[in-house]
Amino acid sequence: MSTSPLRLSPTECTCFRIRGAARRVTQIYSQHLSPTGLKISQFSLLGFVAAEGPVAIGRLSELLATDRTTLTRNLKPLLADGLIERAVSGDKRRHELAATAAGRALFKRALPLWAAAEQEVRDAMGPKLTSDLRGALERSMEKLAPL
Template identity: 40%
Template structure:
């Protein structure tokens, strides 16, 4: 008896058509490529943009705080910080309050790059919003609810 006898092709089609994980992954990859292409002239990726914009705040956050915000493990985040640090777009500094902890500070060069990147991001985002068949704010709220609830 073959595997196909036990699991008919109709099940494969059901998963392909119904699986939210698959549909979200495919959409996320397509959206990521869209933003990567838009931000390419600035020599940053959408992931680097997200990381830098997350540092644009009054007090420097810890690596752990940014890892949680971006839903990344600390090791992956640390690897993603290195190219931005080499480009002097951010600094990793020891936290004076807890010497074991590291803070992430955006530099003046990082802020200048973000100032150029935000209009590009907005235009790319407007394109995505126009492609949606529903209210983008409702979609974001649903996705946020899924992220918290799963």
């Protein structure tokens, strides 16, 4: 079910564009979050673990749309810093993850900094573009979800 023909110009590459935008946005959030020592990925990861209670890596992988093995490594600094802890459940293969008290406290401290980053982006782009971008991203993720 092919659509219209494509203008062959790698400068217009959707992948290039979205990666560039991701880099730029990441920088903005990183600057705001830097006082906490958390990277934006760690902030998201910690937030999901805190919200989902004890959760296995495989489940997190689905929630975050991130490769399982990537999460294994991204968890390392958070485990080392005592922000997240693991426990084994009945199924000894499964490694349940939960936020520690320190982890929840740090996330709470980071929340306003995250909000400031979000606001900076919103202020720079304006409310319409902000909502357009988020809508397009959300719909794209639905359409592009792996089988």
